[in-house]
Amino acid sequence: MSFIEFDNVSYTYAAQTPNAVKAVKNLSLKIEEGDFVALVGHNGSGKSTVAKLINGLLIPEHGKVTVDGMSTADKKSLFEIRKNVGIVFQNPDNQMVATIIEDDVAFGPENLGLSPDEIRKRVDWALKSVDMYEYREGAPFRLSGGQKQRVAIAGVLAIKPRAMVLDESTSMLDPVGKKEIMDIVHKLNKEEKMTVIMITHFMDEAALADKIFVMDDGELILSGAKKVLTDPLLAAHGLDMPPACRIAEGLRKGGMNIGEVYTPEELAEEICRSL
Amino acid sequence: MxxxxxxxxxxxxxxxxxxxxxxxxxxxxxxxxxxxxxxxxxxxxxxxxxxxxxxxxxxxxxxxxxxxxxxxxxxxxxxxxxxxxxxxxxxxxxxxxxxxxxxxxxxxxxxxxxxxxxxxxxxxxxxxxxxxxxxxxxxxxxxxxxxxxxTPVELTDGLERLLFPLSLIKIPVHEIAIIMSIALRLIPTLIEEADKIKNAQKARCADFDSGNVFKRAKAMIPVLVPLLVSSFRRADDLAYAMDSRCYRGAKGRTRMKVMKLxxxxxxxxxxxxxxxxxxxxxxxxxxxxxxxxxxxxxxxxx
Known part of the structure; x- marks a missing residue:
């Protein structure tokens, strides 16, 4: 059994009302422990709903979501599931509870009922791994967007989950903030062996993942390794290839010998090689 | 401010x-x-x-x-x-x-x-x-x-701990304390947001500074309504974020900062x-x- 499994899951917002919106339709997917996964799609494609389904913030209408074998529909296992899967949301301002940064990071472990010493240890560790330790006694509202989001990541890290979902966590940040977050997430995936599920509508971010799921209108249209990012089906659903892939394609048309590339760094290397 | x-x-x-x-x-x-x-x-x-x-x-x-x-x-x-x-x-x-x-x-x-x-x-x-x-x-x-x-945070913390005996007679002391602390936390965010909305309205020629008191109060309505709506959305988001960080109310919750006499x-x-x-x-x-x-x-x- 996989770490996270969606088995034929559907979810409808405001079900049984005239405003019912079917956000996720018959979705099945599997995520293994230690994976770096991206879930891409347009706004309104149902990808944020998937994030909330993973740790039981929303319960599927049909089908079943399991985390480490526990079903999210089982109220008794929700606490255990949330200990295993944390979510970093889009707006950093809307996920902080305390007026002091270290108190905010401590919120999760406090809910776990740990001893004060253990909480302190985890908070210090989490703040150091996102490089925000020296700000620990400050107020969140003085920070930049990227810094706030790093604190939010620390807040999830302090719970020591096995998987972290980033629900469009970089979409409100400037390029510098974005890069900071991506670097941290990569480090966590490589060094802490944390499963990362990145939900985004930026194809260049998706290109950093090992496995990619593409959603449109509540359905899974593509899944697999990086190769799916150059799939012709993307265009049919109004999605672009990552910029590096597009440039590579153009160069190939122009007669250059460019191999398979997904990120700007890979592209640069290929161009140098072919020259 | x-x-x-x-x-x-x-x-x-x-x-x-x-x-x-x-x-x-x-x-x-x-x-x-x-x-x-x-x-x-x-x-x-x-x-x-x-x-x-x-x-x-x-x-x-x-x-x-x-x-x-x-x-x-x-x-x-x-x-x-x-x-x-x-x-x-x-x-x-x-x-x-x-x-x-x-x-x-x-x-x-x-x-x-x-x-x-x-x-x-x-x-x-x-x-x-x-x-x-x-x-x-x-x-x-x-x-x-x-x-x-x-600090207000220390005050709410202190009050929560002092009023703890009241929770034995089903008064939600912990909930009241967390509401107070979230309110304190959101004040600067909401002020920032009110500023943004005000500027957005000003950019579309809204006039907040002239006329008598009633006129000026009325001019604030287009600021307050979006602020109210967005604070509901914020509350929703915050509830999701708290749930996802294992929040279950006072049940089994410990604190990092222990107050010591x-x-x-x-x-x-x-x-x-x-x-x-x-x-x-x-x-x-x-x-x-x-x-x-x-x-x-x-x-x-x-």
Whole structure:
């Protein structure tokens, strides 16, 4: 059994009302422990709903979501599931509870009922791994967007989950903030062996993942390794290839010998090689 | 403006700042109770006391309390002016009340200066009005020193822990505390958002600064409605974020920062006990101390 499994899951917002919106339709997917996964799609494609389904913030209408074998529909296992899967949301301002940064990071472990010493240890560790330790006694509202989001990541890290979902966590940040977050997430995936599920509508971010799921209108249209990012089906659903892939394609048309590339760094290397 | 969530907190590294918030709250309550132990003129005279005795014991009791307050301010390293500023808010109220008490004094009185109908200007009235004013000023300054030396977060934390016994009778103490702390946390965010909305409306030629009060209040509606709507959305998001961080209410929750009583709180306790005892000594005339002081005062005057 996989770490996270969606088995034929559907979810409808405001079900049984005239405003019912079917956000996720018959979705099945599997995520293994230690994976770096991206879930891409347009706004309104149902990808944020998937994030909330993973740790039981929303319960599927049909089908079943399991985390480490526990079903999210089982109220008794929700606490255990949330200990295993944390979510970093889009707006950093809307996920902080305390007026002091270290108190905010401590919120999760406090809910776990740990001893004060253990909480302190985890908070210090989490703040150091996102490089925000020296700000620990400050107020969140003085920070930049990227810094706030790093604190939010620390807040999830302090719970020591096995998987972290980033629900469009970089979409409100400037390029510098974005890069900071991506670097941290990569480090966590490589060094802490944390499963990362990145939900985004930026194809260049998706290109950093090992496995990619593409959603449109509540359905899974593509899944697999990086190769799916150059799939012709993307265009049919109004999605672009990552910029590096597009440039590579153009160069190939122009007669250059460019191999398979997904990120700007890979592209640069290929161009140098072919020259 | 964005610092409203810090209240009137005056950051300093003093003994009073480092005291346990719970201890400080209890001391302030004791301080307030102490102020009300000092009797009114009317009550004292009805009890068979002399006016001279009242003046001496009330002055001594207030003196002791003022001495305590001065000591506390000195230890807290908060500028005296900051503490005195808290009086400003109640100044008008206190003065009006004092004047009314002086003019319409209807209690026990042997020294009448002028009387017409219900208007009685008496020495007793003047003393009664001024003790009331002193009492109210002291009443405001004590708690003000508490908020000057304690952050709102420490205060809510302290209150949560002090009121903990109430949760045994199903009062949601923890929930109230977390609501207060989230409210404090959201104040700067909402102010920022209100600024943004206001600027967006200004960019579309909204006019917030001209016209009379009603016109200006009405102009704020297009700011308040989006602010309200967005704060509901925020509340939704925040609830998801809290749920996803394993929040289950007070159940099984521990805290990182443990409040510990220290030697500073012991010093505070000793000081407040001495003060309380001093006040009671004059009010209830322990060891005949009020009589001795009164007789001594009379002999000095004579």
């Amino acid at each position: 964005r610092d409203v969530s810090m209240g009137q907190y005056y950051p300093a590294k003093s003994g009073v700042h480092k005291m346990d918030a719970r201890a400080k709250i209890i001391f302030v309550i004791a301080y307030i109770v102490m102020l009300f132990f000092i009797p009114t003129v009317d009550g004292y005279l009805r009890g068979g006391g002399r006016l001279g005795g009242y003046i001496v014991s009330a002055a001594a009791a207030f003196g002791i309390i003022i001495l305590f307050l001065i000591t506390a301010i000195a230890f807290s390293r908060v500028p005296v002016l900051k503490v005195l500023k808290s009086i400003k808010a109640v100044l008008a109220l206190v003065l009006i009340t004092a004047v009314i008490m002086i003019v319409f004094y209807g209690g026990e009185a042997n020294h009448v200066y002028w009387s017409y109908g219900i208007i009685n200007i008496t020495l007793e009235g003047i003393i009664s009005g001024s003790t009331m004013a002193i009492r109210l000023f002291l009443l405001v300054m004590g708690p003000s020193l508490l908020t000057l030396t304690t 220290g030697w500073r709180d012991l010093v505070g306790l000793v000081l407040i006990c001495i003060t309380f005892f001093g006040v009671l000594m004059f009010v209830y005339d322990y060891f005949g101390v009020a009589g001795i002081v009164t007789n001594w005062a009379y002999s000095v005057i004579a």
